[in-house]
Amino acid sequence: MAVTIKTGLRDDAFAVRRAVFMDEQGYENEFEPLDDDPACIHLTAYLDDVLVGCARVFPEPLEHTLAPGAPHAPASHFEEGIAPDQVFLLGRVAVLAAYRRQGIAAALTCAALDAARAAGARVMKLHAQEYVQALYAHEGFEAIAPVDYEDEGQPHVWMARAL
Numbered sequence: 001m002a003v004t005i006k007t008g009l010r011d012d013a014f015a016v017r018r019a020v021f022m023d024e025q026g027y028e029n030e031f032e033p034l035d036d037d038p039a040c041i042h043l044t045a046y047l048d049d050v051l052v053g054c055a056r057v058f059p060e061p062l063e064h065t066l067a068p069g070a071p072h073a074p075a076s077h078f079e080e081g082i083a084p085d086q087v088f089l090l091g092r093v094a095v096l097a098a099y100r101r102q103g104i105a106a107a108l109t110c111a112a113l114d115a116a117r118a119a120g121a122r123v124m125k126l127h128a129q130e131y132v133q134a135l136y137a138h139e140g141f142e143a144i145a146p147v148d149y150e151d152e153g154q155p156h157v158w159m160a161r162a163l
Contacts, residue, residue: 003104004046005111010035013042013054013092020094025154034062041115045095045104053095055108057116060087060125076144076160078123088121093132105132109139117163124163130155 006012014031021027034040039062045053060073061084079087090112095104116124128136130147141159148156 002048003052003107004049005107006044006046007041007115009044010042012044012051013056016044016051016054016094016096017092019096021092024097034058037062039119041112041119043108043111043115045108047099047102047104051096052099053093053104053108055090055093055112057088057090057112057119057121057124059085059119059121060089061085063089073125073127073160074145074158076123076125076142078160078162082122086120086122088116088119088124090116090124090126093126105135106139109136113139113163122163123160125158125160127156127158130157133157133159 017030021030035042035056037058040056040058043055043057044051064072073089090109093105093108093112095108113124124141125144126136126141133143136159140161142161143157144160145158148158
């Protein structure tokens with residue numbers, strides 16, 4: 001079975017996010033105006049042409065202007081000497097329940113890093129659910145803040161890495 005990653009299929013990404021974050025995990029505020037900004041890159045994963053996962057990346061300043069209520073990422077040592085528009089955020093990494101533990105989230109993360117790099121990113125940050133912190137650590141991310149409960153009361157940790 002081959003995993004294929006595509007970009008620009010927002011509606012497919014929304015279908016996965018709705019299934020995982022809203023239906024499965026009970027989140028209420030899943031979609032934001034920044035999802036429609038051209039600088040926001042939606043990635044989707046397909047396993048033998050079946051939609052199985054998604055992720056998104058965007059420049060950090062976009063969140064400050066289009067999602068003012070969202071928890072803002074803390075600064076990290078990776079950002080020293082880096083312009084604000086070269087710091088990107090990775091988020092909404094989700095894989096449908098029936099397809100987990102097959103490396104799809106890791107493939108999405110690697111593709112997201114590549115997409116951000118191509119868009120000019122030099123640093124990537126994310127606000128991971130605590131239970132998947134090891135996945136991101138394996139991809140080179142380091143915790144940059146203690147666990148918090150800012151995202152609808154679920155334990156999350158801010159992480160970052162250089163690109």
